[in-house]
Amino acid sequence: MKTHFLFPYWCRYLGWALILLHVPISMFGLAHGMVNIMDNGPTSTGLFTGVHLFFICTSLVMVSGLFLVAFAKEKVEDEQIWHLRLDSLRWAIYINYLILIISLVFIEDVGHMLELNLWVPLLFFIIRFRWVIFRLNSSFSKEEGHEK
């Protein structure tokens, strides 16, 4: 099956590496007091100041990591995987908008909402997609066990 707009399989590992890399960078920022995102939100400071650059480093690294993990090909990327992928993406969009609508009503802090919007769809997509693949594989190995 021809698959368009997916990264090669190895990009998944690069993605996880980026997500892991984001942790020490955040720790470093926390230790040096560069994180005021929790207090003011990322949009409250000027462009290319220390805090802004730090925000770009951490958020960009994490989101690129999540993006690569989410959209890297599976070992065998066939039409069923494609189907599961689209289904998970649909659920991720539902959840994202549900959270967005709830936070629009109850939360005034727009900065935090943007931050949330940045990673919720990707994270939920990855969790849902891995979960259905895990279920597919476990039911397969169970049936294989029965046949033997």
Add this chain to the structure above:
Amino acid sequence: MKNNIRVERAIKNITQADLAEAVSVSRQTINTIESNKYVPSTVLALKIARVFGKPLEEVFILEEGD
């Protein structure tokens, strides 16, 4: 939609893995199609029917309510 893939495989004496390789999908996909958990696309259904050398309707059968 039902299918006779399991029977056809037995007649042709090929495994799920052989069939999966012949139509370029994973073994899991053949397994889920056989157990009616996944409905294949027209292209994949035609490819499977071609492996068995039979018309599509002999391998895949519409059910009441489809």
